[in-house]
Amino acid sequence: MNKLATLGPKGTFSESASLKYITENKTSHEIEYFSSIKQVLNAVGDSNDLAVLPIENFSEGFVSIVLDHLINSRLTIVSEILLPIQFSFISNTVDLTKIEELFVQFVAEGQCSEFIDTLGTTHITSTQSNIESLNRLIDKPINSAAIVPSDSFVHSDYNTVVENVNDYKNNQTRFLALSKERIAVDINTHSNWKTSLVVHDDHDRPGLLAEVLTSFASRKVNLTSIISRPTKVEFGQYNFLIDIQGHFADQAVAEAIAEINKVAKVKNMGSYPAAKVYLKTAAG
C-alpha cells in the first residue's frame, strides 16, 4: 500500500489536510505519522511516496523549513489543501498568573501572539506539533498550559478553556501534497490550476526579475505569490518561488516559461488544482 507521510501524532492539522487529500483524490494511502516536519521531509521519496505539510499561514506567511526543502528537492507539488485553523488555550490552572510553562507548536506561536503576550513572562516551550503540545500538557498538568487545535480536547477535562486565541478569526493554513513522482492528471478534470516555479540566476544583473515578470504580464498570466529565499550558497543570492494561475500545459504559461528559460534557470515544481479560499465571514 502507498504511504503518505505527515506530521503526527494523530489529530494534527496536517493529519486533517492528509485525510482531505485522500478523500478528494480517492487514493488509498496509509498515513504514517512523524514527530517533526524534518522527519516528514526526509521520509518522502524514501519510505513514503507522498507527504502533506503546511506551507503557508494566513498571517505568518511561509513555513521556511518546508519552503527551503521544496526549493532544493526534486519533489513535485501535486495538490494544495486549505484548512481553517482555530486554536484554544487550555490549562488546569484557573489563575493564569500562576502558569509557569506554555506548550505551543512553533508555527502556531506567531498565530496566537496577541493572546500569548497577555500571559506575561510565562516560559514558552516550543513543540514540533500541536498534538505534541496537548500531550506535553497531559504529562505535566500542574501550572502549565497549552495552545491546541480547538477540536482536539475534551472541554470538561480542563478548568480553563479560552477559545479562538488565534490573532485572526479568519485564520487558515495552506498545505501541500508533495510527491517524489509526477502524477499525471487530466487537465480537463479541473478548471482552476496553479503552477509553482523556482527561478534563479547566478549572474546578478539589473532588470532580470522585471524580465521574468514581463514574460507573465505580457501573456496575462496572473501571479498568485512571489517570495524570495536566500540560496544559502552565497550571501545576497536568492531563489524566487513564483506561483501562477494556470497549468504548465496552457499555451500562455508554456510560452512564458520557455521565454524565462532563456534568461534564468527555471524549475517547474508542478501544476495542481487551486484550493478554494475560505472567505471572511460577517462575524470576522
Ligand SMILES: O=C(O)C(=O)Cc1ccccc1
Ligand atoms: O501541529 C499541527 O497540527 C500541524 O499540522 C502544523 C501546523 C501548525 C499550525 C498551523 C497549521 C499547521
